[in-house]
Amino acid sequence: MKPVILTDIEGTTSSISFVKDVLFPYARAALPGFVRENADKPEVRRWLDAVATEHGTMCDDDMVVEVLQGWIDEDRKHTALKALQGMVWEAGYTDGDFTAPLYPDVAPALRRWHAEGYPLAVFSSGSVPAQKLLFGHTDDGDLIPLFDAFFDTEVGHKREAGSYREITARLGRSASDIVFLSDVVEELDAAREAGMRTVLLDRREDYPGPRLGDAANGHERVESFADIRP
Ligand SMILES: CSCCC(=O)C(=O)COP(=O)(O)O
Ligand SMILES: [Mg+2]
Numbered sequence: 001m002k003p004v005i006l007t008d009i010e011g012t013t014s015s016i017s018f019v020k021d022v023l024f025p026y027a028r029a030a031l032p033g034f035v036r037e038n039a040d041k042p043e044v045r046r047w048l049d050a051v052a053t054e055h056g057t058m059c060d061d062d063m064v065v066e067v068l069q070g071w072i073d074e075d076r077k078h079t080a081l082k083a084l085q086g087m088v089w090e091a092g093y094t095d096g097d098f099t100a101p102l103y104p105d106v107a108p109a110l111r112r113w114h115a116e117g118y119p120l121a122v123f124s125s126g127s128v129p130a131q132k133l134l135f136g137h138t139d140d141g142d143l144i145p146l147f148d149a150f151f152d153t154e155v156g157h158k159r160e161a162g163s164y165r166e167i168t169a170r171l172g173r174s175a176s177d178i179v180f181l182s183d184v185v186e187e188l189d190a191a192r193e194a195g196m197r198t199v200l201l202d203r204r205e206d207y208p209g210p211r212l213g214d215a216a217n218g219h220e221r222v223e224s225f226a227d228i229r230p
Contacts, residue, residue: 002118003197004148004171004178005230008158009124009131011183012201013106020075026092027085028072032065034088044087047080054080077125079153086130093137100134103203107140109225114146118230121149123167123180128152158187164194179230183207188219199228 010019038044039061052059055067071081092098114120122131128150135143149171156163168175175195182188183206188198200219202211211221222228 001173001177002116003230004119004121004173005113005228006121006123006151006167006178006180006191006196008180008182008184008187008201009122009126009134011203011206012181013102014100014134015103015203016183016206018101022098023085023089023092024072024075026097027088028069030088030091031068031084032062034084035061035065038087044084047083050080051078077153077157079127082125082127082130082153086127086133089130089133093133100138102138102140103205103225105224105226107138107143109228110143110146113230119148119171120146121151121167121171122147123151123155123158123163125153125158128154158182158184159190161190161193164191164196168194168196179228181225181228185211185215185217185219189217192219201225 007013010016035044035048039048048061048064051064051067055064059067068081068084071078110120122135124131126134131150131152132144135147151167151170155166155170164175164180168178171178176197179197179199180188180191181199181201182191183201183203185200188200192198198219200211200216200221202216202221202223204223
């Protein structure tokens with residue numbers, strides 16, 4: 001059986017600047033209007049209440065929006081923020097305000113691996129709906145049919161080995177049959193602790209200084225999907 005290829009998004013399939021300079025500013029600007037118009041919907045209320053509870057009982061929706069905007073500025077990988085960002089980005093993608101650029105080596109490799117029978121999966125801090133929006137609106141077209149599974153921080157955080165154990169169980173495979181691709185060494189450390197194979201994506205556009213030797217912490221290191229041998 002072919003190994004599962006499990007990939008991160010930001011810094012691995014798409015540039016960090018697309019997330020920081022396009023997606024985050026869009027979400028920051030659109031959040032107040034989105035919350036005003038959608039706060040009564042249960043799927044939105046659930047996350048607003050989660051933020052209010054975490055922040056303090058006297059937190060109204062305007063304050064929740066301010067907290068969320070602060071978290072965007074800090075790049076907090078908070079599940080409530082990520083869920084709400086995904087809902088906000090939906091309008092951006094469907095109105096054609098932006099599409100998702102992938103690194104040029106990504107779509108050809110994903111298509112080739114899929115054609116060769118490698119199951120493909122995603123693990124990102126972005127919510128599963130946000131992941132599907134991104135892969136459904138790439139500059140290379142709709143790539144969702146290539147993927148077998150999507151995971152977000154509802155399985156746990158990306159720097160914790162337990163998250164990778166949970167993904168392994170959900171995929172019904174042994175951890176050594178899963179190859180995790182990421183630009184973040186601490187995420188790869190957690191995946192390796194759970195028994196997965198790991199590959200560090202060390203892209204010059206995102207990380208000007210190559211992460212060689214100790215900086216790669218023993219993980220296989222590549223600069224392009226074209227160099228990965230799953
Ligand atoms: C898939 S949605 C946009 C990315 C995002 O919000 C994010 O936090 C990406 O984190 P990753 O785990 O893919 O590095
Ligand atoms: Mg990343």
